Amino acid sequence: MALELTRVDYTLLGLTSPQCMKLLPSSGGKSVQKAVIGDQDGVLQVLSLKIGEIQISFKTLPGEKITRISLGGALGTVQDKIFSSSKTEVRGYTKKGKMFLSFDTSLTEHIKLMHISGSDLLVTGDHVYNHYKDCKDTSSYLSSDKISDVIALNAEKLHKLVPVLACEDRCLRVLDESQVAQTIPLDSNPTCQYLYHNNGGDSGDFLLYGTEDGSIGLLQITKCGHDVKWVIKNEKQEGGVVSMHCYDMTGDGVADLLVGRGDGLIQVYSMPTDVGEDIQPPAQRFSYTCNESVTSVQGGVLGNTGCDEIVATTYTGWFFGLTTAVVEKQVSGDSSSANSKLTNDDKLKIIKLRAEVDDLEQKVMKEREKYESATQEDSPGFSTIPFLSITDKMWLSKEDAIYQLNLEVQTAIDNVLLQSDVPVVLLDVEKNSAVVSYSSCDSSSENKLLATYRCQMNTTRLELRFRTQEGQQGTLMAYITPLVQPKCCQIRHYPIKLLSLHTRCHQFDSTRPYNVLSLKGGFSLAEMHAWISFCLPEVPEKVPLSDPAVLVFESTFVGSMLRCSYSKGEAEFQSDNICTISILKDVLTKEATKKKIKLDISSSINNESIDSLLRLLDPKIDYYSNLEKKCTLIEALKDVETHEENVAECLMPEYKEILKNQSQLRAEHSKSSGFLDRLKAFITELFLHWYKFKGINVKSRIPLLVEILDNYNFEELLSAFKQ
């Protein structure tokens, strides 16, 4: 059962933050609901639609940027009180627009996230969580990693407030007062949490979560633990989850899951009715792509009475619906009167808009002239341009060890200049239509990459993918120039860490043989933390509170592990990858020397570790070498196919298989392009580092190693390391 929905654009507002649009509960049945929207200009408005025309119930004056909108009310009653958070303040409005609450938390951090549950108010900044009951501070929690979402399980059903924090160390933290009651590890950073069926399910303790890498899961959180019910894995490289809502769009009596993603995708999943044992994950029923990132989705009735629709807002402020109502004109002759009325309405709307635009154009013209004359004169005037709002996000894709950088600007992008002082290989992104041009880099300059992206018309969002190399650290800079007069550009810096392909993980595999690097010296915990954060990505900004602090990393590229445990004056690094140890050793020595701190370094090499690491890589190399071989055969086999009548008779089954799966093999090959070469380069590097620790220079033996790699054989490779 597929849904057919039509997009209807309602209006364009200011920039919106995630989850800043909510539909007020309806007065019953499928009557028209009202929408609450708060934008980054600080305007909170409640609006409804009357025959396609927007009616504003109330609107506040511009102020501080609104970061969240939440609906609330006493437990058990209709949740129609509007709460908005901005800066350090939380305000409450009735649906009529009367402000009944203005509460200043007087926190040092600005409020980023907020959740309302009855008379409980949960707010968080970047790291601090605070709980207020009836505006009285009751508990708080300090997280060393950034908090990306906050929610409380259904207090009505549980008779207890159970807050859940989504933290950027890939964990959900269930709190009990100021203590962590439970830590739930996830595969990727959680970005969004939502109560199952809007109320946490029958028992009130079911929680939906969405992650940075685009997967969605359902959890049951009980006192004694948690239970993962299902997970929708993201296989199509869809964007991170920004907003979720449960609403019955398919009309089968069961609420469906509406998802809004960072890459502009809106999806409807129909959820299983039962959450018992071994159930299937939800199936997708509908998807729609708009060109900008979606900031909130809601299901409800807005445009037409009785017609369900998905209401969504985007980053740049589009407020639109995907409605089940049939907007398209029937071509039959009789109903033309009703339809012409509809089109007349549209026409009126267009005429009004056009007048508005013309008016604005006049104004802009005047201002433009004024500006021009200002630049002509020898006046001492200054030309300033307000700071552009650009949202950006860079993360490492675990699957293929490739970085992804998303840029989104409030208006169309003209071009982007990328500069990097470390070698970075840009990869093609299918979705992005911008024309890339590489400029040659002079070897005497510190530029390792200079590239420009010229964007096509109306591109507000640009996705980039690139590969990095471990062992070099630097910065990638993006000069983003939007298509607006007077022309300006903003520089964004993205640090590329030394061990850029490492990512935090929860479990340390203690069964592997590890090489150990131990340091002793007069450094503080904070100093060590700073050094680690210099080398590795995803290190929390705040110094961990535990002693000794422990961070575990996994290499997304080769799968090796790294465990850093450190306290004041002492640190230990364990890794099965000798390259990692070698890089860390070099850098830590250098950094310590810079600070004139004396270090006592000792490293112990475990001879077993090389065995284990190569064994870890074996299936990967084997697979990719095979793939490469098969792909080179395709052309020749196809030639045989055209020449021979009876291919089936004369070919080996192995070759027949290749011919049969050729398109699949090709796709696989193009997807993994360069991965094999990367692996080979890594092994060469490993070879050098391994013997460096043994005090042997093996530069002359590299050609031999390359030969082994080209005709890959695990035993031979291993013996090359054991000479």
Added chain:
Amino acid sequence: MMAIPVFTLHLNYQVLPGRITIGKYDGSHCCLTAATTGDKVLIHSPHKRDKEFSLLNINQNITALCAGRLNPEEEKDILIVGTKGSLLAYHVENNSDIFYRQVPDGVNAITIGRLGLLENPLALVGGNCSIQGFDAKGNDPFWTVTGDNVRSLALLDVDGDGENELVVGSDDFELRIFKEDAIMAELTETEAITALAAFRNNRFAYALANGTVGVYDKLHRSWRVKSKNGTECLACFDLDGDGVEELVTGWSSGKVDARSSRTGEVLFRDVLSQPIAGLVCGDYSKAGTSQLIACSYSGEVRGYDSSSINKDESLQMETVRDLFAKKQALLLELKNYTSDPSSIGIPANTRLLTEISTCQSSNQHKGGHIVLALSTNNLTVIRAVTVFAEGIFNGETFVVHPRLNEVSTSLTVPLVPPKDNPLDIHIRAFVGAIPTTEQLHVFELTRQLPRFSMYMLSGPASAKTNSTLLQTSFVSFRLSERVQRIDMWVNQNFLLPHEYNMASSTVNGGGGGGAEWSICVTSLRDNAPLLMMYDAGKLTVGTENMSLAADIVQSLASYLNITQLQTYAEFPKAFDQLKDCLNRVAELQQNATKMAASVADSSNLIRSLVVQAEDARLLQCLKDMREFYTELYQVNEEMINTHTVRRNNHEQLLEALRQINLIIQQAARLRVGKPKSDIVNFSRTAIANNNINALIKIIKTGEV
């Protein structure tokens, strides 16, 4: 808007890109014809129930394919197949060869139609620097040379005189329009021209190797767009049925899109799973009207016509969306003007100053180059600069991004244009109050580089030492023009440190129009001198480079509006090269015949060995069999070796022929008007008679 195909089918054969055509071989039914792997031509005849597919063995790499009415007395289309050394005209209906011709220049592109006032339709064949036209009997009444390898051809009436002109796209980025054998116009593009398509109304579309497509209206470019994907093929087809043809493009990404020929706006598109190999137009569904047929590499075929377009999409919705977006952009701009004074800005009267000069060598860039110096008029700094210009960088832009501690109020950009063409360079400078500022102002400006900007004025000393050049290697012609006009031409076309004003400085020395005038410049590319002297109504251009001399003649002629010019040329280097090439061609051709004979011998040997070995196997003489196979293996190895040698030989032959064509073309470009086209014809006769001395005389004097 997505277009829905009216039919889809699968050929089940791999289709080679660009080698696809459609023909009515029986005079009424359209047959899709494509080159496929294994040197075969596939003909798909949907009207033949029992035998839809037929294959033609060509046994040589097929390089071009075209079907058309070559024989004016017959209604049936003839299929022309081009390989790298030959051309075959084939009558599909009769299953017979019409003619087979050796074409040593290779066949890169074919088009069929009438050219100019020539009597019969011709199959025009573009090869390495040459274009030949064959009629239905296999005669070649048309032959001319062009600047580089031909990549694409189109026949259409460009100037609106009712006769077809030939548009030729070649590897040297030039579009040349031939009116019969005279060049009517040359248009410079930014990459090799890979495809051309003719519209009905004096327009034509082109595609470049870098993913650009565009449309020329007569000789003016109406629009162009560049995409990150490669363009594979072009077609002109009225898809929406409004009477105006759209430009349909097939992309390497598998996308097919139709654009308005006037504005370039995308009207319809569809996406296939594989890159598009070809686009043709013909009636394939027996609908009585033509369809647009797209064929992908893997042999997937889709057809479209006006019924595949759903026009009922709500246009109003789109208008509303556009208006909202416009409103938002305007509001943002307004916000930018009424700015908040707290952020850091730059003085409103900041200017970006540019200066363009020539330089032999600097720390920044070794070797001769043009220096583009940028600076601000106050203390604001230039953080980075991007220069956008086509055809002079590896990509389309060049970026200068100094280290943070080297950021200052000025910045220089080295430019090295590889060819002598006038250039527009678009500069974008990122300017801020301090080097570390997060938001910068962007200054955009455009500057022109003159045609001969890679030449530097040299001093009188160098002029004297090189003056012998005017006697040894030069082109000279009569010119009755005021010296001031020549001065103006020099100032417009060269980058000189100061205005060149020879006219006034020689007023005292000579008298009136007969004054002596001279200039000496040095090429920044190879340090070769270029001298020009005007004395007693005769202009002499001294350089060893014949192509440069030709450029100067053409530039001067167009500046001074000269329509007819005969010149005298003396380029010993080029002449030696020509002689050498001609000798080499003779030698290489001999080699080729010799080797062909030996190949024939070897293949006979192989045949007999296979039979013998098989006999031995049947007779169970395994020892003999082994011996035969060993021998067979050796002969085979040998043949592979000879093949490499033959291939090398062939490549050398091609290169030599290319050089000869190139020299003739340059010789033609040393003249203007009728003498220009005469040279090509005279040269052809001389080459046909193998008369080297006559050829050189023609190049020298322009006359037989």
